[in-house]
Amino acid sequence: MPLPKAQVLFGDSPEAPALSSTEVSRRFDELMKAVDTAPTRTLHQGDVARAFGEGRGLDFHATAPTTAYEALTKSLEGDIGKAISPDALASVTSALEALKAQQPDLVKDITTTSPLGTGLVAYDLEAPAKMLTPRPTPIRNRLPRRKGIGLAHQFKVISGFTGTATGGVANLHPGIVDTTQTNFAPSGASNNLYYARGPKITYAGYDKTVPYSQFSVSDQVTWSAQYAGQGYQDIRQLSRTSLLYSSMLLEERMLLLGRGTSARGFLGALTAPTGVTLTARSPVTGETALSGVSTNIYVKVTSDAGDFGQSVLSSAANVAPSSQVVDVTVTLPAGATGMRVYVSTGSSDPGDSARWYAGRSGTNTFTLQGTLPTSGTAASAVTADTTAYTAGYDGILPICTGADSGYVKRLNAALSTSNPGSEWQAAFAALYDNVKADPDRTLLNGSDRKQLSDSLKTSSSSNYRMTITQDQLTGVTLGDVVNTIINEVTGKGVSVEVHPWLPQGNAPIISDTLPLPDSEVSDVWAVYNVQDMMGVDWPVNQFAFESSSYWFGTLVCYAPAWNAALTGIQKV
Incomplete structure (x- = not known):
């Protein structure tokens, strides 16, 4: 110096x-x-x-x-x-x-904090931002997308004729003799003509109208965000990409879980659970006794509709536990994916504003244990039903659990370990008996598929064996997975698939095609859009770039009776 x-x-x-x-x-x-x-x-x-x-x-x-x-x-x-x-x-x-x-x-020394507290150092910022955002859409990728027109998609169905034993049409015996006389004239007609011929067959059918709905989501990028991000990332491009994926993910969830209102011909809103019962008992292995409870516990529940909402609240039930756990047991309406539980404590009921969300269950039972919530989402936030939407349609799971489904079974229990897959075999048998259905695949939540795979490894599963070969003695591969269930009625293999957004406890059983020649149904499930998904860049009328997605359509199921569902699978 x-x-x-x-x-x-x-x-x-x-x-x-x-x-x-x-x-x-x-x-x-x-x-x-x-x-x-x-x-x-x-x-x-x-x-x-x-x-x-x-x-x-x-x-x-x-x-x-x-x-x-x-x-x-x-x-x-x-x-x-x-x-x-x-x-x-x-x-x-x-x-x-x-x-x-x-x-x-x-x-003064020149250090990483002198003469500036932030140091005379470079900022090692890696560009661009990392997109750690899962975005699988398996149903959307699989279903055919067809062109629709007007305000609704309509078709006519012949649901049965004599001999099919479907559609409510009774069978008859076709035998005749030479003297057999059959009148084809309408009942009550004056020009009755009897001819020597066999009895006339009958038909059943119905019209089906599936209304279209409009859908859209939007995003905005301010000018300051766009220009300040230059040299790091194109924020407008990020906005457009995110908007596209968001639209696709929301459509995927609609296709799986959506519910339309009954006023438009769909299944409509779920009712609240009934028969709410609280049972205090001693905790078992793996459970933690309630703490911080010296008086009563008050509980209300709602019917769960998955991602899109819940029903109105049930009536309250209460119990006074000591160092115990409390089982909440209800009766769920058809179509519910499970229930959501809200809990409060006190010598008297403090009301919904102090009743806090405690969790959800895919079955009709939820166990309260450990420390009860004292903050979070209050039951008072549940002011109206959010399970069904006017601008919406019925998705796969609601249709598979609805009144037109071929088979619905609420287990309210874990999957069988003594006879793995028996729940599906019962569904296959019922579907075949009803309409001669032969399903193609079943969807499961990840934990439910693991439970099904684990059921093969229990000591009670005596009909299954796993063998370790000689080349695996020093490098055994652990784990096994069920990827197909053989339909014991028809002999067909039914694919087992995990869906990333399927609520735990529910397993729809799906037919992609019909085992019927000349049914005029190429696909059981299809998406019809008057306008398929598109992006819109709005004119710039302020210091911001604004974009929206838009699509106008619906999901159509031509044959609900060829589908089924298992619900209430207890998580283990």
């Missing part, structure tokens, strides 16, 4: 009289000469040996100067200070003390 200028070292200061420029120059020259002629010494290995041999030590605590001020002061204390006159030395020392007070930065 260069020495300060001569005027700084020897100029005017409060401690010294004013000096002429000639005297300042003379003193500076004297200082420079002393610096140039100051003796130097380098410590060599021999010097170290002699120092220890003579019994002298070396000062290992001495430190090198770390600032400009310390370096100059150290020099004046050594040979340089001895080589200049006392007046010059006093003047230099005085000037340095004044300089130290006037320029404090001379005595």
